[in-house]
Amino acid sequence: MAFLEIKNIKKSFGKYEVLKDISFSLEKGEVLSIIGSSGSGKTTLLRCINFLEFSEEGTISVDGNTIYDGGSLHKYTDAEIRENRLHFGMVFQSFNLFPQYTVLQNVTLAPTLLKRGTAEEIEANARRLIEKVGLSEKVDFYPCQLSGGQQQRVAIARALALNPQILCFDEPTSALDPELTGEVLKVIKGLKGKDSTMIIVTHEMDFAKNVSDKVIFMADGIIEEIGTPQEVFDNPKSEKTRSFLQKNDEI
Amino acid sequence: MTFLQVTLFLWEGFKLSLLIFAVTLLCGAPLGLPIAFCSMSNFKPLKAVSKVFVWIIRGIPLMLQIFVIYYVPGLLFEYPVFAKIDRFFFLEYGISDTGRIVAVLLAFTINYACYFSEIYRGGIESISQGQYEAGYVLGLTKSQIFRKIILKQVIKRIVPPMSNEIITLIKDTALANCILVCEIIKQAKELAATQALVWPLFYTGLFYLIFVGILTIVLGKIEKKLDYFKS
Numbered sequence: 207m208a209f210l211e212i213k214n215i216k217k218s219f220g221k222y223e224v225l226k227d228i229s230f231s232l233e234k235g236e237v238l239s240i241i242g243s244s245g246s247g248k249t250t251l252l253r254c255i256n257f258l259e260f261s262e263e264g265t266i267s268v269d270g271n272t273i274y275d276g277g278s279l280h281k282y283t284d285a286e287i288r289e290n291r292l293h294f295g296m297v298f299q300s301f302n303l304f305p306q307y308t309v310l311q312n313v314t315l316a317p318t319l320l321k322r323g324t325a326e327e328i329e330a331n332a333r334r335l336i337e338k339v340g341l342s343e344k345v346d347f348y349p350c351q352l353s354g355g356q357q358q359r360v361a362i363a364r365a366l367a368l369n370p371q372i373l374c375f376d377e378p379t380s381a382l383d384p385e386l387t388g389e390v391l392k393v394i395k396g397l398k399g400k401d402s403t404m405i406i407v408t409h410e411m412d413f414a415k416n417v418s419d420k421v422i423f424m425a426d427g428i429i430e431e432i433g434t435p436q437e438v439f440d441n442p443k444s445e446k447t448r449s450f451l452q453k454n455d456e457i
Numbered sequence: 458m459t460f461l462q463v464t465l466f467l468w469e470g471f472k473l474s475l476l477i478f479a480v481t482l483l484c485g486a487p488l489g490l491p492i493a494f495c496s497m498s499n500f501k502p503l504k505a506v507s508k509v510f511v512w513i514i515r516g517i518p519l520m521l522q523i524f525v526i527y528y529v530p531g532l533l534f535e536y537p538v539f540a541k542i543d544r545f546f547f548l549e550y551g552i553s554d555t556g557r558i559v560a561v562l563l564a565f566t567i568n569y570a571c572y573f574s575e576i577y578r579g580g581i582e583s584i585s586q587g588q589y590e591a592g593y594v595l596g597l598t599k600s601q602i603f604r605k606i607i608l609k610q611v612i613k614r615i616v617p618p619m620s621n622e623i624i625t626l627i628k629d630t631a632l633a634n635c636i637l638v639c640e641i642i643k644q645a646k647e648l649a650a651t652q653a654l655v656w657p658l659f660y661t662g663l664f665y666l667i668f669v670g671i672l673t674i675v676l677g678k679i680e681k682k683l684d685y686f687k688s
Protein backbone atom coordinates (compact mmCIF):
# COMPACT_ATOMS: atom_id res chain seq x y z
CA MET A 207 0.00 0.00 0.00
CA ALA A 208 1.22 3.47 -0.85
CA PHE A 209 2.09 6.02 1.82
CA LEU A 210 -0.97 8.13 1.00
CA GLU A 211 -3.99 6.49 -0.58
CA ILE A 212 -6.97 8.56 -1.64
CA LYS A 213 -9.80 6.39 -2.88
CA ASN A 214 -13.09 7.34 -4.52
CA ILE A 215 -13.48 10.72 -2.84
CA LYS A 216 -16.80 12.38 -3.65
CA LYS A 217 -17.88 15.77 -2.42
CA SER A 218 -20.96 17.83 -3.22
CA PHE A 219 -22.17 21.21 -2.11
CA GLY A 220 -25.92 20.82 -2.17
CA LYS A 221 -26.76 19.34 -5.55
CA TYR A 222 -23.53 20.48 -7.09
CA GLU A 223 -20.98 17.66 -7.32
CA VAL A 224 -17.57 19.27 -6.99
CA LEU A 225 -15.44 16.14 -6.64
CA LYS A 226 -16.55 13.12 -8.64
CA ASP A 227 -14.67 10.03 -7.63
CA ILE A 228 -11.09 11.13 -7.01
CA SER A 229 -8.46 8.45 -6.43
CA PHE A 230 -4.69 8.64 -6.40
CA SER A 231 -1.76 7.50 -4.33
CA LEU A 232 1.54 8.93 -3.31
CA GLU A 233 4.73 7.34 -2.05
CA LYS A 234 6.75 8.69 0.84
CA GLY A 235 9.03 11.53 -0.25
CA GLU A 236 7.14 12.16 -3.46
CA VAL A 237 5.97 15.54 -4.63
CA LEU A 238 2.60 15.73 -6.35
CA SER A 239 1.49 18.78 -8.27
CA ILE A 240 -2.14 19.37 -9.02
CA ILE A 241 -2.95 21.65 -11.93
CA GLY A 242 -6.22 22.56 -13.55
CA SER A 243 -8.36 25.53 -14.32
CA SER A 244 -10.10 27.54 -11.65
CA GLY A 245 -13.24 25.90 -10.30
CA SER A 246 -12.12 22.37 -11.14
CA GLY A 247 -12.13 21.35 -7.45
CA LYS A 248 -8.45 21.54 -6.49
CA THR A 249 -9.01 23.54 -3.32
CA THR A 250 -11.94 21.36 -2.32
CA LEU A 251 -9.77 18.27 -2.70
CA LEU A 252 -7.05 19.71 -0.45
CA ARG A 253 -9.69 20.77 2.06
CA CYS A 254 -11.09 17.24 2.14
CA ILE A 255 -7.61 15.87 2.73
CA ASN A 256 -7.15 18.31 5.62
CA PHE A 257 -10.64 17.66 7.00
CA LEU A 258 -11.80 21.23 6.53
CA GLU A 259 -14.49 19.62 4.40
CA PHE A 260 -15.73 16.07 4.71
CA SER A 261 -16.25 13.96 1.62
CA GLU A 262 -19.48 11.98 1.55
CA GLU A 263 -17.73 8.97 0.13
CA GLY A 264 -14.24 7.62 -0.21
CA THR A 265 -11.35 6.78 2.05
CA ILE A 266 -8.10 8.41 3.06
CA SER A 267 -5.26 6.20 4.25
CA VAL A 268 -1.87 7.25 5.55
CA ASP A 269 0.97 4.81 6.05
CA GLY A 270 -1.34 1.81 5.81
CA ASN A 271 -4.01 3.07 8.20
CA THR A 272 -7.39 4.16 6.94
CA ILE A 273 -7.93 7.35 8.90
CA TYR A 274 -11.11 8.44 7.19
CA ASP A 275 -13.98 6.66 5.51
CA GLY A 276 -16.69 9.00 4.26
CA GLY A 277 -19.05 6.16 3.47
CA SER A 278 -18.93 4.57 6.92
CA LEU A 279 -21.56 5.33 9.51
CA HIS A 280 -18.91 6.14 12.08
CA LYS A 281 -19.38 9.66 13.38
CA TYR A 282 -15.94 11.20 13.80
CA THR A 283 -15.46 13.05 17.08
CA ASP A 284 -13.70 16.41 17.29
CA ALA A 285 -10.72 14.68 18.89
CA GLU A 286 -10.48 12.13 16.07
CA ILE A 287 -10.71 14.85 13.45
CA ARG A 288 -7.92 16.81 15.15
CA GLU A 289 -5.82 13.66 15.33
CA ASN A 290 -6.43 13.07 11.62
CA ARG A 291 -5.55 16.62 10.68
CA LEU A 292 -2.14 16.28 12.30
CA HIS A 293 -1.05 13.82 9.60
CA PHE A 294 -1.21 16.75 7.21
CA GLY A 295 0.06 20.29 7.08
CA MET A 296 -1.59 23.03 5.07
CA VAL A 297 -0.30 26.23 3.55
CA PHE A 298 -3.08 28.53 2.38
CA GLN A 299 -3.22 30.82 -0.61
CA SER A 300 -3.88 33.76 1.74
CA PHE A 301 -1.22 32.80 4.34
CA ASN A 302 -3.61 33.18 7.32
CA LEU A 303 -0.84 34.09 9.75
CA PHE A 304 -1.95 35.11 13.23
CA PRO A 305 -1.57 38.89 13.15
CA GLN A 306 -1.12 39.45 16.87
CA TYR A 307 1.86 37.13 17.10
CA THR A 308 5.44 37.61 15.94
CA VAL A 309 7.02 35.32 13.39
CA LEU A 310 8.51 33.20 16.17
CA GLN A 311 5.23 33.06 18.10
CA ASN A 312 3.32 32.08 14.95
CA VAL A 313 5.61 29.09 14.59
CA THR A 314 5.71 28.08 18.27
CA LEU A 315 1.99 28.54 19.07
CA ALA A 316 0.65 25.16 17.94
CA PRO A 317 3.55 23.00 19.21
CA THR A 318 3.27 24.78 22.55
CA LEU A 319 -0.49 24.27 22.82
CA LEU A 320 -0.11 20.65 21.72
CA LYS A 321 2.71 20.15 24.24
CA ARG A 322 5.17 18.90 21.65
CA GLY A 323 8.18 19.34 23.94
CA THR A 324 9.69 21.82 26.37
CA ALA A 325 9.52 25.53 25.66
CA GLU A 326 13.25 25.51 24.84
CA GLU A 327 12.99 22.63 22.41
CA ILE A 328 9.99 24.15 20.68
CA GLU A 329 11.69 27.51 20.32
CA ALA A 330 14.94 26.00 19.08
CA ASN A 331 13.07 24.00 16.48
CA ALA A 332 11.07 27.06 15.45
CA ARG A 333 14.23 29.12 15.02
CA ARG A 334 15.74 26.36 12.92
CA LEU A 335 12.68 26.30 10.66
CA ILE A 336 12.57 30.09 10.39
CA GLU A 337 16.19 29.99 9.32
CA LYS A 338 15.35 27.28 6.81
CA VAL A 339 12.81 29.58 5.15
CA GLY A 340 15.38 32.39 5.23
CA LEU A 341 13.79 34.71 7.77
CA SER A 342 16.21 34.63 10.68
CA GLU A 343 16.40 38.42 10.87
CA LYS A 344 12.63 38.69 11.07
CA VAL A 345 11.86 36.42 14.04
CA ASP A 346 10.45 39.26 16.14
CA PHE A 347 8.52 40.97 13.36
CA TYR A 348 4.76 40.96 13.15
CA PRO A 349 3.05 39.69 9.98
CA CYS A 350 1.95 43.22 9.03
CA GLN A 351 5.63 44.18 8.83
CA LEU A 352 6.43 41.50 6.25
CA SER A 353 5.97 41.25 2.50
CA GLY A 354 3.57 38.67 1.11
CA GLY A 355 6.40 36.38 0.14
CA GLN A 356 7.88 36.57 3.62
CA GLN A 357 4.49 35.93 5.19
CA GLN A 358 4.02 32.83 3.08
CA ARG A 359 7.46 31.56 4.11
CA VAL A 360 6.46 32.02 7.76
CA ALA A 361 3.28 30.06 7.04
CA ILE A 362 5.43 27.26 5.66
CA ALA A 363 7.62 27.26 8.77
CA ARG A 364 4.49 27.24 10.92
CA ALA A 365 3.15 24.18 9.12
CA LEU A 366 6.53 22.41 9.34
CA ALA A 367 6.72 22.98 13.10
CA LEU A 368 4.25 20.15 13.69
CA ASN A 369 6.26 17.80 11.49
CA PRO A 370 3.35 16.71 9.28
CA GLN A 371 3.74 13.52 7.27
CA ILE A 372 2.27 15.20 4.21
CA LEU A 373 2.40 18.91 3.51
CA CYS A 374 -0.24 20.49 1.29
CA PHE A 375 0.00 23.83 -0.50
CA ASP A 376 -3.01 25.55 -2.03
CA GLU A 377 -1.72 27.92 -4.70
CA PRO A 378 0.95 29.24 -2.34
CA THR A 379 2.07 31.96 -4.72
CA SER A 380 -1.22 33.06 -6.27
CA ALA A 381 -1.72 35.96 -3.86
CA LEU A 382 1.80 37.25 -4.41
CA ASP A 383 3.26 39.88 -6.71
CA PRO A 384 5.13 38.14 -9.54
CA GLU A 385 8.54 39.24 -8.24
CA LEU A 386 7.85 37.53 -4.89
CA THR A 387 6.80 34.11 -6.15
CA GLY A 388 10.40 33.00 -6.74
CA GLU A 389 11.47 33.18 -3.11
CA VAL A 390 8.50 31.05 -2.00
CA LEU A 391 8.92 28.46 -4.75
CA LYS A 392 12.60 28.22 -3.88
CA VAL A 393 11.74 27.45 -0.25
CA ILE A 394 9.24 24.78 -1.30
CA LYS A 395 11.78 23.25 -3.65
CA GLY A 396 14.28 23.23 -0.81
CA LEU A 397 11.94 21.09 1.28
CA LYS A 398 12.06 18.24 -1.22
CA GLY A 399 13.71 15.24 0.32
CA LYS A 400 13.19 11.57 1.05
CA ASP A 401 11.08 12.31 4.13
CA SER A 402 8.91 15.13 2.91
CA THR A 403 5.83 14.20 1.01
CA MET A 404 4.07 17.15 -0.57
CA ILE A 405 0.94 17.98 -2.52
CA ILE A 406 1.10 21.30 -4.32
CA VAL A 407 -1.80 22.94 -6.11
CA THR A 408 -0.23 25.46 -8.43
CA HIS A 409 -0.50 27.49 -11.59
CA GLU A 410 3.29 27.71 -11.90
CA MET A 411 3.77 25.19 -14.70
CA ASP A 412 7.55 25.41 -14.88
CA PHE A 413 7.77 24.87 -11.17
CA ALA A 414 5.39 21.90 -11.29
CA LYS A 415 7.40 20.40 -14.12
CA ASN A 416 10.71 20.77 -12.29
CA VAL A 417 9.83 19.84 -8.77
CA SER A 418 7.18 17.11 -9.08
CA ASP A 419 7.40 13.37 -9.24
CA LYS A 420 3.78 13.15 -10.22
CA VAL A 421 1.31 15.55 -11.81
CA ILE A 422 -2.46 15.51 -11.73
CA PHE A 423 -4.52 17.56 -14.14
CA MET A 424 -8.01 18.13 -12.77
CA ALA A 425 -11.04 19.19 -14.77
CA ASP A 426 -14.63 19.46 -13.57
CA GLY A 427 -14.11 17.44 -10.44
CA ILE A 428 -12.33 14.49 -11.96
CA ILE A 429 -8.71 13.54 -12.52
CA GLU A 430 -8.44 14.02 -16.25
CA GLU A 431 -4.83 12.99 -16.42
CA ILE A 432 -2.20 11.69 -14.02
CA GLY A 433 1.43 10.83 -14.67
CA THR A 434 5.02 11.96 -14.47
CA PRO A 435 5.71 15.58 -15.40
CA GLN A 436 7.10 14.36 -18.73
CA GLU A 437 3.96 12.41 -19.49
CA VAL A 438 1.51 15.15 -18.54
CA PHE A 439 3.38 18.17 -19.82
CA ASP A 440 5.16 16.79 -22.87
CA ASN A 441 2.81 14.03 -24.05
CA PRO A 442 -0.64 14.77 -22.72
CA LYS A 443 -3.07 12.04 -23.65
CA SER A 444 -6.22 13.99 -22.98
CA GLU A 445 -7.55 16.68 -25.26
CA LYS A 446 -8.60 18.78 -22.23
CA THR A 447 -5.08 18.68 -20.80
CA ARG A 448 -3.60 19.71 -24.12
CA SER A 449 -5.87 22.71 -24.50
CA PHE A 450 -5.33 23.74 -20.87
CA LEU A 451 -1.55 23.67 -21.29
CA GLN A 452 -1.79 25.47 -24.60
CA LYS A 453 -3.84 28.27 -23.07
CA ASN A 454 -1.30 28.52 -20.29
CA ASP A 455 1.55 28.79 -22.78
CA GLU A 456 -0.16 31.65 -24.55
CA ILE A 457 -0.34 33.76 -21.40
CA MET B 458 -25.89 79.07 48.23
CA THR B 459 -22.23 79.49 47.41
CA PHE B 460 -20.61 78.06 44.33
CA LEU B 461 -18.81 75.51 46.46
CA GLN B 462 -22.02 74.39 48.13
CA VAL B 463 -23.72 73.96 44.77
CA THR B 464 -20.73 72.03 43.47
CA LEU B 465 -20.77 69.68 46.44
CA PHE B 466 -24.51 69.21 46.16
CA LEU B 467 -24.21 68.33 42.48
CA TRP B 468 -21.22 66.09 43.21
CA GLU B 469 -23.45 64.03 45.52
CA GLY B 470 -25.66 63.40 42.48
CA PHE B 471 -22.76 62.77 40.14
CA LYS B 472 -21.47 60.08 42.48
CA LEU B 473 -24.72 58.25 41.82
CA SER B 474 -24.32 58.80 38.07
CA LEU B 475 -20.86 57.27 38.34
CA LEU B 476 -22.25 54.33 40.31
CA ILE B 477 -24.81 53.60 37.60
CA PHE B 478 -22.04 53.93 35.01
CA ALA B 479 -19.67 51.57 36.82
CA VAL B 480 -22.22 48.88 37.67
CA THR B 481 -23.65 48.90 34.14
CA LEU B 482 -20.20 48.54 32.64
CA LEU B 483 -18.97 45.89 35.08
CA CYS B 484 -22.12 43.77 34.83
CA GLY B 485 -23.32 44.60 31.32
CA ALA B 486 -20.01 43.99 29.54
CA PRO B 487 -19.63 40.36 30.74
CA LEU B 488 -23.37 39.69 30.36
CA GLY B 489 -23.16 40.75 26.72
CA LEU B 490 -20.91 37.79 25.94
CA PRO B 491 -23.38 34.95 26.58
CA ILE B 492 -26.04 36.96 24.73
CA ALA B 493 -23.68 37.32 21.76
CA PHE B 494 -22.97 33.57 21.75
CA CYS B 495 -26.71 32.82 21.89
CA SER B 496 -27.28 35.15 18.95
CA MET B 497 -24.61 33.25 16.98
CA SER B 498 -25.71 29.80 18.11
CA ASN B 499 -26.35 27.05 15.58
CA PHE B 500 -29.31 26.00 17.71
CA LYS B 501 -32.11 27.87 15.95
CA PRO B 502 -34.60 28.35 18.83
CA LEU B 503 -31.92 29.77 21.12
CA LYS B 504 -30.71 32.05 18.38
CA ALA B 505 -34.26 33.25 17.68
CA VAL B 506 -35.03 33.95 21.33
CA SER B 507 -31.79 35.83 21.73
CA LYS B 508 -32.31 37.91 18.59
CA VAL B 509 -35.87 38.84 19.52
CA PHE B 510 -34.75 39.78 23.01
CA VAL B 511 -31.98 42.02 21.67
CA TRP B 512 -34.39 43.52 19.15
CA ILE B 513 -36.90 44.43 21.88
CA ILE B 514 -34.33 45.84 24.25
CA ARG B 515 -32.64 47.89 21.56
CA GLY B 516 -35.94 48.88 20.00
CA ILE B 517 -37.55 50.48 23.05
CA PRO B 518 -36.39 53.66 24.74
CA LEU B 519 -34.28 52.98 27.80
CA MET B 520 -36.51 55.32 29.78
CA LEU B 521 -39.48 53.12 29.07
CA GLN B 522 -37.53 50.07 30.16
CA ILE B 523 -36.76 51.75 33.46
CA PHE B 524 -40.48 52.40 33.96
CA VAL B 525 -41.33 48.82 33.07
CA ILE B 526 -38.84 47.33 35.47
CA TYR B 527 -39.77 49.65 38.29
CA TYR B 528 -43.56 49.52 37.98
CA VAL B 529 -44.42 46.17 36.41
CA PRO B 530 -43.84 43.93 39.47
CA GLY B 531 -46.36 46.08 41.37
CA LEU B 532 -48.90 46.38 38.56
CA LEU B 533 -48.80 42.81 37.32
CA PHE B 534 -48.10 40.79 40.43
CA GLU B 535 -49.24 43.27 43.02
CA TYR B 536 -45.85 43.00 44.54
CA PRO B 537 -44.04 46.34 44.18
CA VAL B 538 -40.67 44.84 44.95
CA PHE B 539 -38.60 47.97 44.36
CA ALA B 540 -40.89 50.18 46.43
CA LYS B 541 -40.65 47.60 49.20
CA ILE B 542 -36.87 47.70 49.03
CA ASP B 543 -37.10 51.50 49.17
CA ARG B 544 -39.25 51.42 52.26
CA PHE B 545 -37.22 48.74 54.00
CA PHE B 546 -33.90 50.55 53.58
CA PHE B 547 -35.43 53.88 54.52
CA LEU B 548 -37.03 52.55 57.70
CA GLU B 549 -34.08 50.41 58.77
CA TYR B 550 -31.13 52.57 57.76
CA GLY B 551 -32.60 55.93 56.75
CA ILE B 552 -31.24 55.46 53.21
CA SER B 553 -33.69 56.55 50.54
CA ASP B 554 -33.98 55.49 46.90
CA THR B 555 -32.37 52.03 47.26
CA GLY B 556 -35.11 50.18 45.40
CA ARG B 557 -35.26 52.79 42.65
CA ILE B 558 -31.52 52.57 42.18
CA VAL B 559 -31.67 48.77 41.97
CA ALA B 560 -34.40 49.06 39.30
CA VAL B 561 -32.30 51.54 37.32
CA LEU B 562 -29.20 49.35 37.60
CA LEU B 563 -31.17 46.38 36.33
CA ALA B 564 -32.63 48.26 33.40
CA PHE B 565 -29.27 49.76 32.45
CA THR B 566 -27.39 46.48 32.76
CA ILE B 567 -29.85 44.56 30.59
CA ASN B 568 -30.05 47.35 28.04
CA TYR B 569 -26.33 47.83 27.72
CA ALA B 570 -25.63 44.08 27.76
CA CYS B 571 -27.72 43.86 24.58
CA TYR B 572 -25.87 46.72 22.91
CA PHE B 573 -22.52 45.22 23.94
CA SER B 574 -23.61 41.79 22.68
CA GLU B 575 -24.19 43.20 19.22
CA ILE B 576 -20.74 44.79 19.25
CA TYR B 577 -19.20 41.48 20.31
CA ARG B 578 -21.13 39.60 17.65
CA GLY B 579 -20.04 42.02 14.95
CA GLY B 580 -16.44 41.74 16.14
CA ILE B 581 -16.43 37.96 16.25
CA GLU B 582 -18.14 37.60 12.88
CA SER B 583 -15.69 40.00 11.25
CA ILE B 584 -12.74 37.67 11.84
CA SER B 585 -11.99 35.79 8.64
CA GLN B 586 -12.73 32.10 8.40
CA GLY B 587 -9.08 31.64 7.41
CA GLN B 588 -7.97 32.35 10.97
CA TYR B 589 -10.11 29.49 12.27
CA GLU B 590 -8.98 27.20 9.48
CA ALA B 591 -5.31 27.97 10.14
CA GLY B 592 -5.97 26.88 13.72
CA TYR B 593 -7.85 23.75 12.66
CA VAL B 594 -5.11 22.48 10.37
CA LEU B 595 -2.66 22.95 13.24
CA GLY B 596 -4.74 20.49 15.25
CA LEU B 597 -6.02 23.04 17.77
CA THR B 598 -9.32 22.71 19.57
CA LYS B 599 -12.15 25.19 19.02
CA SER B 600 -11.61 26.62 22.45
CA GLN B 601 -7.86 27.02 21.92
CA ILE B 602 -8.54 28.76 18.63
CA PHE B 603 -10.98 31.15 20.24
CA ARG B 604 -8.85 31.97 23.25
CA LYS B 605 -5.42 32.09 21.62
CA ILE B 606 -6.15 33.33 18.11
CA ILE B 607 -9.55 34.97 17.74
CA LEU B 608 -10.09 36.78 21.03
CA LYS B 609 -7.36 39.37 20.80
CA GLN B 610 -8.28 40.25 17.24
CA VAL B 611 -11.88 40.68 18.32
CA ILE B 612 -10.85 42.91 21.22
CA LYS B 613 -8.85 45.08 18.89
CA ARG B 614 -11.84 45.49 16.60
CA ILE B 615 -14.40 46.19 19.29
CA VAL B 616 -12.45 48.80 21.23
CA PRO B 617 -13.61 51.73 19.05
CA PRO B 618 -17.34 50.85 19.07
CA MET B 619 -17.16 49.96 22.77
CA SER B 620 -15.59 53.35 23.46
CA ASN B 621 -18.51 55.03 21.78
CA GLU B 622 -21.00 53.04 23.78
CA ILE B 623 -19.19 53.71 27.05
CA ILE B 624 -19.19 57.44 26.41
CA THR B 625 -22.91 57.29 25.62
CA LEU B 626 -23.48 55.39 28.84
CA ILE B 627 -22.30 58.13 31.19
CA LYS B 628 -24.69 60.56 29.53
CA ASP B 629 -27.55 58.04 29.58
CA THR B 630 -27.33 57.84 33.37
CA ALA B 631 -29.34 61.09 33.39
CA LEU B 632 -32.37 58.97 32.42
CA ALA B 633 -32.44 57.62 35.96
CA ASN B 634 -34.21 60.79 37.05
CA CYS B 635 -37.36 59.56 35.33
CA ILE B 636 -38.09 57.53 38.45
CA LEU B 637 -36.68 60.24 40.70
CA VAL B 638 -33.28 58.74 41.36
CA CYS B 639 -31.09 61.57 42.63
CA GLU B 640 -28.43 61.57 39.95
CA ILE B 641 -26.80 64.87 39.09
CA ILE B 642 -29.54 66.35 36.90
CA LYS B 643 -32.21 65.48 39.43
CA GLN B 644 -30.06 67.28 42.01
CA ALA B 645 -29.84 70.34 39.80
CA LYS B 646 -33.61 70.32 39.27
CA GLU B 647 -33.95 70.15 43.02
CA LEU B 648 -31.94 73.35 43.30
CA ALA B 649 -34.08 75.02 40.68
CA ALA B 650 -37.24 74.06 42.58
CA THR B 651 -36.15 74.83 46.12
CA GLN B 652 -33.56 77.61 45.71
CA ALA B 653 -34.73 79.16 42.43
CA LEU B 654 -31.27 78.54 40.97
CA VAL B 655 -31.25 77.64 37.29
CA TRP B 656 -27.56 77.91 36.46
CA PRO B 657 -26.59 74.67 38.31
CA LEU B 658 -28.58 72.77 35.70
CA PHE B 659 -26.20 73.99 33.01
CA TYR B 660 -23.22 73.61 35.28
CA THR B 661 -23.84 69.83 35.42
CA GLY B 662 -22.59 69.69 31.81
CA LEU B 663 -19.09 70.39 33.06
CA PHE B 664 -19.13 67.25 35.23
CA TYR B 665 -20.01 65.12 32.22
CA LEU B 666 -17.46 66.86 30.05
CA ILE B 667 -14.61 66.31 32.47
CA PHE B 668 -15.51 62.66 32.93
CA VAL B 669 -15.86 62.06 29.20
CA GLY B 670 -12.47 63.73 28.75
CA ILE B 671 -10.89 61.26 31.15
CA LEU B 672 -12.66 58.33 29.45
CA THR B 673 -11.48 59.46 26.05
CA ILE B 674 -7.87 59.50 27.20
CA VAL B 675 -8.07 56.08 28.89
CA LEU B 676 -9.88 54.42 25.98
CA GLY B 677 -7.48 56.03 23.52
CA LYS B 678 -4.59 54.50 25.47
CA ILE B 679 -6.15 51.05 25.25
CA GLU B 680 -6.67 51.47 21.52
CA LYS B 681 -3.05 52.54 21.14
CA LYS B 682 -1.87 49.51 23.08
CA LEU B 683 -3.40 47.24 20.44
CA ASP B 684 -1.87 49.23 17.61
CA TYR B 685 1.14 46.92 17.35
CA PHE B 686 -0.65 44.57 14.99
CA LYS B 687 -3.02 44.93 12.07
CA SER B 688 -5.81 42.52 11.39
Ligand SMILES: Nc1ncnc2c1ncn2[C@@H]1O[C@H](COP(=O)(O)OP(=O)(O)O)[C@@H](O)[C@H]1O
Nearest residue numbers: 219222224242243244245246247248249250251
Ligand atom coordinates in the same frame (compact mmCIF):
# COMPACT_ATOMS: atom_id res chain seq x y z
N1 LIG C 1 -18.34 25.98 0.37
C1 LIG C 1 -18.80 25.88 -0.87
N2 LIG C 1 -20.12 25.94 -1.15
C2 LIG C 1 -20.59 25.82 -2.40
N3 LIG C 1 -19.81 25.68 -3.49
C3 LIG C 1 -18.49 25.63 -3.30
C4 LIG C 1 -17.91 25.73 -2.00
N4 LIG C 1 -16.57 25.65 -2.12
C5 LIG C 1 -16.33 25.52 -3.44
N5 LIG C 1 -17.46 25.50 -4.15
C6 LIG C 1 -17.57 25.35 -5.60
O1 LIG C 1 -16.87 24.19 -5.97
C7 LIG C 1 -16.17 24.38 -7.18
C8 LIG C 1 -14.73 24.02 -7.03
O2 LIG C 1 -14.12 24.98 -6.21
P1 LIG C 1 -12.60 24.92 -5.79
O3 LIG C 1 -12.34 23.62 -5.14
O4 LIG C 1 -12.31 26.13 -5.00
O5 LIG C 1 -11.85 24.96 -7.19
P2 LIG C 1 -10.38 25.38 -7.55
O6 LIG C 1 -9.58 25.44 -6.30
O7 LIG C 1 -9.91 24.33 -8.48
O8 LIG C 1 -10.45 26.70 -8.24
C9 LIG C 1 -16.40 25.82 -7.59
O9 LIG C 1 -17.39 25.85 -8.59
C10 LIG C 1 -16.90 26.48 -6.33
O10 LIG C 1 -17.78 27.50 -6.64
Ligand SMILES: [Mg+2]
Nearest residue numbers: 248249250377
Ligand atom coordinates in the same frame (compact mmCIF):
# COMPACT_ATOMS: atom_id res chain seq x y z
MG1 LIG D 1 -8.52 27.03 -5.45
